[in-house]
Amino acid sequence: MAQPGKSGSHGGKGQVIVITSGKGGVGKTTTSANLGVGLAVKGKKVVLIDADIGLRNLDVVMGLENRIVYDLVDVIEGHCRLKQALIRDKRYPDLFLLPAAQTRDKDAVSPEQMKKLTASMQEEFDYILVDCPAGIEQGFKNAISGADKAFVVTTPEVSAVRDADRIIGLLEAAEVRDIKLILNRVRIDMVKKGDMMNLEDVTEILAIDVLGVVPDDEAIVVATNRGEPAVTNQSSRAGASFRNITDRIVDPDVPMLELEQEGGFWSKFKKKIGLGA
Amino acid sequence: MFWKKKKDSKDVAKSRLKLVLTQDRLNCSPDMLEAMKTDILQVIAKYMDFDEKAMDIQISQSQSAEDGKPVLVANIPVLSLRKMK
Numbered sequence: 001m002a003q004p005g006k007s008g009s010h011g012g013k014g015q016v017i018v019i020t021s022g023k024g025g026v027g028k029t030t031t032s033a034n035l036g037v038g039l040a041v042k043g044k045k046v047v048l049i050d051a052d053i054g055l056r057n058l059d060v061v062m063g064l065e066n067r068i069v070y071d072l073v074d075v076i077e078g079h080c081r082l083k084q085a086l087i088r089d090k091r092y093p094d095l096f097l098l099p100a101a102q103t104r105d106k107d108a109v110s111p112e113q114m115k116k117l118t119a120s121m122q123e124e125f126d127y128i129l130v131d132c133p134a135g136i137e138q139g140f141k142n143a144i145s146g147a148d149k150a151f152v153v154t155t156p157e158v159s160a161v162r163d164a165d166r167i168i169g170l171l172e173a174a175e176v177r178d179i180k181l182i183l184n185r186v187r188i189d190m191v192k193k194g195d196m197m198n199l200e201d202v203t204e205i206l207a208i209d210v211l212g213v214v215p216d217d218e219a220i221v222v223a224t225n226r227g228e229p230a231v232t233n234q235s236s237r238a239g240a241s242f243r244n245i246t247d248r249i250v251d252p253d254v255p256m257l258e259l260e261q262e263g264g265f266w267s268k269f270k271k272k273i274g275l276g277a
Numbered sequence: 278m279f280w281k282k283k284k285d286s287k288d289v290a291k292s293r294l295k296l297v298l299t300q301d302r303l304n305c306s307p308d309m310l311e312a313m314k315t316d317i318l319q320v321i322a323k324y325m326d327f328d329e330k331a332m333d334i335q336i337s338q339s340q341s342a343e344d345g346k347p348v349l350v351a352n353i354p355v356l357s358l359r360k361m362k
Binding site: 156157158165193205 | 285286287288290291293294295297298301302
């Protein structure tokens with residue numbers, strides 16, 4: 001089985017980061033997979049936890065669905081050791097997945113158990129990324145319980161932004177203080193026509209720090225079809241955004257990659273962060 | 278801009294979102310709002326007759342303030358003042 005090996009490259013404790021959104025279908029799992037791979041490529045030791053018990057998906061997005069033996073609930077209930085359940089991604093030796101149980105429900109885990117589990121991984125890993133289920137019920141409460149930080153994923157639509165606002169409120173109430181926004185699936189053509197909110201519009205409403213903005217990109221669909229996250233695809237615009245986001249996770253001083261359309265091409269890094277007032 | 282017939286749809290989205298989030302964040306239950314309306318109208322009825330069908334009391338968003346803080350907006354058409362004794 002997987003051998004997590006020696007401890008990560010970090011000096012102290014690894015960070016527990018929950019990737020959440022409220023609304024389903026905005027790209028939590030895709031974001032989790034891409035950030036996990038992106039951080040592992042940068043030499044960080046990463047574990048991805050699929051906290052969506054009963055609706056397991058991170059494994060297929062990662063292309064690791066055929067390697068599951070044990071899952072999160074097996075670990076929590078003591079049916080196996082953590083190391084037996086962790087799947088090492090052979091493409092990125094510093095990347096591990098702890099899959100969700102598929103045949104159980106969210107009540108199989110308690111927030112205390114999740115907190116203990118993520119805390120037990122902080123010695124070993126630099127980053128513990130928790131892919132949160134949609135909704136604000138038990139699964140959400142479990143997923144955020146051990147989190148130091150939260151990345152809220154939203155798309156520029158009224159329903160997704162409204163839910164993101166609710167999630168931000170609940171995270172604050174749960175005393176998760178470090179909350180950052182990832183705006184996903186932005187269509188520049190529609191932004192230009194005034195038919196889609198841009199980053200500035202969304203941050204005016206949500207008033208939280210921005211980690212990054214990701215364009216709508218067919219390469220994401222192709223990557224998911226293949227089980228190979230787009231973050232390593234050099235020709236994908238979304239991949240470039242996810243690489244920028246991983247850079248910014250490791251070093252917050254890295255400027256944000258702006259979405260632009262200059263004759264259909266992407267401009268490179270810009271000094272200023274496109275955030276208005 | 279002046280030559281555009283309609284507002285950009287993203288601006289419609291923004292203003293609708295701002296209003297709905299003002300209400301969401303305040304988390305005022307419909308029961309509480311109803312009880313408050315009843316109390317307010319009782320007080321006002323001591324001083325004037327008003328058009329009950331046309332009146333509107335709701336939590337909205339401050340138009341003047343940049344921060345869009347919630348405001349209670351009451352629009353109560355006055356029919357006549359009561360004579361004070």
